[in-house]
Amino acid sequence: MFNTALIPILFTAVVVLLGLLIAMRPEFTAARGGKIFAFVALCILPVVSVWAGFNAQIERSTSTQFCLSCHVMDKFGQSLYVDDKSYIPAAHFQNNLVPRDHACFTCHTDYTMFGDYSAKWRGVHHVIVQYFGTIPKPEDIKLYTPYNNRECLHCHAGSRSYEEASPHHKTPDLLSRAASNQLSCMSSDCHEFVHDVGDLGSATFWKPTAGGN
């Protein structure tokens, strides 16, 4: 089947050829048709191409493969395979509660109007630290701000399993406090085991069968 990810690449290749044609034969622009052609080839098509490329880059940067391509993220990738359902990322990943191809992004984007772009901007900051800063140990990596319940509730709010779970009724106002972000979902005695990459040495890991990823 045709890979749709190739479309922006092929489109860019066509624009490159048109741009080369103008660059090698600028005399084309002497005629009226040539002027219009040059304007399309050197102004309109490159803008469209950059826009298509930007969207393709954003889409690609949401993949799990992309996030784990930095060595410092290896342990975070391993933590998705911990054989312990109390590890929230592992439970979500292994049970397909998040798409495995976009596992990191699904939980670490902000579900706001420009959340995807702010997540990618944080990613650019990560790259700057990777190449120009001091790379922290995986166990020392922390979120910039405390994890917002909004990201959990984007999927869980309103679901029966979330609303009726007995631990969520330990206190009458627990759900409302979680909704208003006064009580973190990752508080102690709640869903406190997240990636915990410092403890992976003693963990056992799930091995997906051939049908899994």
Next chain:
Amino acid sequence: MPSVIYRNIRWSGRLIVAGLIVQMLSLLWTHPLAFVCFLLIGCPLVGAGILFFLYSLVTHESARSPTS
């Protein structure tokens, strides 16, 4: 005068082509560095090429027009 505009068009074409080639290569590689190359090298080259092209059009027209 035409040789100046042709030279400018040639240079803007080169800049745009160079930026688009960077963009194409970055799309072939799934890595954060590819994203940064696209953003910090490809986009500025294409932008510079387009702006230079428009600038050369404007200056050429104004140089040709006796009223401007």
